[in-house]
Amino acid sequence: MSGCSGGVSSQPAAGMQQMDLTKLSLQQLAQLKQHVFQELTILQDSLQTLKIAQTKFVDSGECVEKITPDTKGKEILVPLTGSIYVPGFIADTENVIIDIGTGYYIQKDVVGAKDYFKRKVEFVTEHMEKIQSMGIEKTKIKDAICEVIEEKTSQSAKVNT
Template sequence: MAQPQAVPISQLALPQLEALKSQVEQEVDFFSSSMQQLKIAQNKLRVSKESLKMINKDTADKEILVPLTSSMYVPGQLSNVNHVIVDIGTGYYVQKTVEEAVAYFQRKVEFIGEQKDKVQPMLQEKVMMRRAVVEIFNTKLQQQMAALSTKPSTQNV
């Protein structure tokens, strides 16, 4: 079976360049969105880790607000300052010591950082590709417009 041959983008026609530009823009949007979601998740984990550091024997039996959802909190009392319940995803919760929970959140922050490090070069590559396609597209469009404007008029006078 014959391998498909690569064609330089400068040899593509305007409709093909436009389709390629659209595809690359979708890829840039996807990678940008992925980076944004990773940053949000990483920040939430950092906040959780920092919040755990405030739990100590002095906070026992203190009034706190307990999150039921991301926007709804109810008053509660912190009765056990040695153990916390950690949401580990997909509806599973695990009881951990505060130290174990801090370590868990730190591992998750680092893991997401590694994922961001993998996505970032792909995003940069797609942005550079988009820039090249747009440049060639605009050049070809200007050439086509110039060719149309220099054609002699065939109107009858």
């Protein structure tokens, strides 16, 4: 990863080195720009994946919230897959079986399940915030690179005329 000083005034983040973009050739700047675009795409994809996970955890937590002693015996649709549901009845309002990932399920009491989904939402949200801040820094770098490319291109055009 690389920071820049040609247009970005912030200190480099941990693990980043500062570089004077004005000393790079147009070809090097183009390569660096391409690399930063790829990193931004990866960050955007990661953010989208985390947003989907966050939504699933929020939805699951909301479903657990709806389980009360009054719901015992009520009919529900039980998901077998993402698109196949079968009718069922709520037999136990004190315990639920939750999917913890990679095909593993555990039984938890309703309070424990609520806490589990709350912690998962907080965990995913924290990671989303980190990725968003990384994206902001990468965007600043990309903008600085584009600015230097534009300056060098206009200087080159002035010299050639």
